Amino acid sequence: MRPWHPLYVAPAAMLAAVAVFAGGFWAGLATADTGGPAAPTTQPFPDWFLPIWDAYDRNPAVTPAFDFASLYSGQVASE
Numbered sequence: 822m823r824p825w826h827p828l829y830v831a832p833a834a835m836l837a838a839v840a841v842f843a844g845g846f847w848a849g850l851a852t853a854d855t856g857g858p859a860a861p862t863t864q865p866f867p868d869w870f871l872p873i874w875d876a877y878d879r880n881p882a883v884t885p886a887f888d889f890a891s892l893y894s895g896q897v898a899s900e
Contacts, residue, residue, distance in 0.1 A: 866874065870885050877883045 866885060873889075874880075874883060
């Protein structure tokens with residue numbers, strides 16, 4: 822018989838796949854959320870503002886309080 826006969830390779834590959842899956846499954850259970858209180862996330866801006874801020878290359882002068890209408894009014898800002 823040949824040393825790498827398909828009758829030997831297929832079960833060995835299946836056993837290796839099951840071992841990798843089981844290891845990943847148990848590792849995922851070990852790091853799963855325990856259901857405790859979630860840590861508060863602090864975000865400087867509301868979620869709706871982030872795409873706008875990205876459009877302005879995250880310019881620090883552009884904040885949620887920024888007057889976006891003044892950008893399109895056509896009037897020159899006086900200093």
